[in-house]
Amino acid sequence: xxxxxxxxxxxxxxxxxxxxVKVMKAAAAKVGLAVDWRPLPIGRRGHETHGHTMPPVTVxxxxxxxxxxxxxxxxxxxxxxxxxxxxxxxxxxxxxxxSVKPVKSYANIASIHKNVDIVFLREVTEGMQSxxxxxxxxxxxxxxDDITIGHRVITRKGSNRVARAAFEIARNRPRRRVTAVHKxxxxxxxxGMFAEECRKVATxxxxxxxxxxxxxxxxxxxxxxxxxxxxVVTTNQFGDILTDEGAGLVGGLGLAxxxxxxxRQAMAQATHGSAPDIAGRNIANPYAMIMSGxxxxxWLGRNRGMxxxxxxxxxxxxAMDRVIAEATSLTADLGGTASTSGMGDAVVAAIG
Ligand code: ATP
Numbered sequence: 001x002x003x004x005x006x007x008x009x010x011x012x013x014x015x016x017x018x019x020x021v022k023v024m025k026a027a028a029a030k031v032g033l034a035v036d037w038r039p040l041p042i043g044r045r046g047h048e049t050h051g052h053t054m055p056p057v058t059v060x061x062x063x064x065x066x067x068x069x070x071x072x073x074x075x076x077x078x079x080x081x082x083x084x085x086x087x088x089x090x091x092x093x094x095x096x097x098x099s100v101k102p103v104k105s106y107a108n109i110a111s112i113h114k115n116v117d118i119v120f121l122r123e124v125t126e127g128m129q130s131x132x133x134x135x136x137x138x139x140x141x142x143x144x145d146d147i148t149i150g151h152r153v154i155t156r157k158g159s160n161r162v163a164r165a166a167f168e169i170a171r172n173r174p175r176r177r178v179t180a181v182h183k184x185x186x187x188x189x190x191x192g193m194f195a196e197e198c199r200k201v202a203t204x205x206x207x208x209x210x211x212x213x214x215x216x217x218x219x220x221x222x223x224x225x226x227x228x229x230x231x232v233v234t235t236n237q238f239g240d241i242l243t244d245e246g247a248g249l250v251g252g253l254g255l256a257x258x259x260x261x262x263x264r265q266a267m268a269q270a271t272h273g274s275a276p277d278i279a280g281r282n283i284a285n286p287y288a289m290i291m292s293g294x295x296x297x298x299w300l301g302r303n304r305g306m307x308x309x310x311x312x313x314x315x316x317x318x319a320m321d322r323v324i325a326e327a328t329s330l331t332a333d334l335g336g337t338a339s340t341s342g343m344g345d346a347v348v349a350a351i352g
Contacts, residue, residue: 005068011274012284013071019286019344020293027312074274088132096260103246122239159197166233177230254285257292268292319350
């Protein structure tokens with residue numbers, strides 16, 4: 001039995017998260033996976049019902065679940081004085097150290113490149129230190145009005161665990177290749193330590209090919225010929241930029257799922273924000289949220305050594321591939337006329 005939290009978030013989160021959960025429930029039922037679903041207030045609903053956008057009851061329950069599905073947060077809609085940021089504190093609190101972002105092209109969906117199938121792992125607890133990654137204070141300061149100083153933190157532990165997570169993912173993919181992206185010739189100590197840890201971990205995975213590419217050259221290759229890349233692991237700020245570049249290659253925000261992973265817990269979260277401009281109209285594309293849910297199942301299954309969640313994830317992926325290939329139930333951003341729930345229904349139907 002898995003325990004999974006449902007945090008709808010704000011705006012289109014209220015529409016796409018229920019679709020993701022609906023699809024996950026259908027896949028779980030098909031493979032006989034029991035899930036204890038825990039709906040939890042967050043965002044505006046949290047404020048309305050518990051007086052806080054991240055209510056203590058939500059945080060306490062998240063400590064007990066295996067993972068959760070989290071919708072986008074609409075920061076702009078909150079009353080002043082309440083917590084404005086939710087995701088960085090949550091990542092810190094639960095030590096969700098890597099952001100996993102797949103970038104996949106589809107034959108019939110407009111994209112800059114075809115035959116792209118990359119999974120990015122971005123370390124998210126270190127790097128250039130802003131208040132979102134420090135325990136207290138911030139890594140930036142301005143001693144006088146003409147000078148600003150920022151620093152970057154890289155640790156062996158942080159580098160090692162994100163590299164390990166990348167090799168674990170690569171091991172289960174057909175091409176079995178990890179590319180570490182850094183800039184060691186310039187940042188000899190910081191990128192050097194990251195690269196050293198990647199190399200160390202690589203020796204433990206002889207079944208996975210390993211190579212290294214410098215970040216500037218990688219950015220160019222990603223634009224010109226992304227097809228050879230399989231799993232790409234990198235540090236926080238490089239990953240921040242490259243994952244958006246990757247999403248742009250294959251169709252943009254509506255098609256960019258994500259999973260934040262820790263040692264034992266994970267949070268499914270699409271890359272897109274709460275899109276208030278299209279909220280409440282049942283037109284948002286649920287792809288990213290649904291596929292984030294599939295990633296959560298797959299990761300939990302592998303992490304816990306359970307086959308049913310991995311099978312449920314594969315069912316969702318195959319069903320989504322079919323819905324996209326058939327192209328009769330796609331939302332407007334994908335060139336179709338279906339509603340959010342219409343596309344979710346089609347994925348459920350394709351699960352069978
Ligand atoms: P945030 O600041 O919350 O991260 P943002 O300003 O980066 O958000 P998003 O809310 O992600 O922007 O959305 C940008 C635009 O992309 C939206 O206004 C919307 O038109 C479109 N968009 C985003 N997500 C989706 C989706 N799932 N389906 C369709 N369109 C979307």
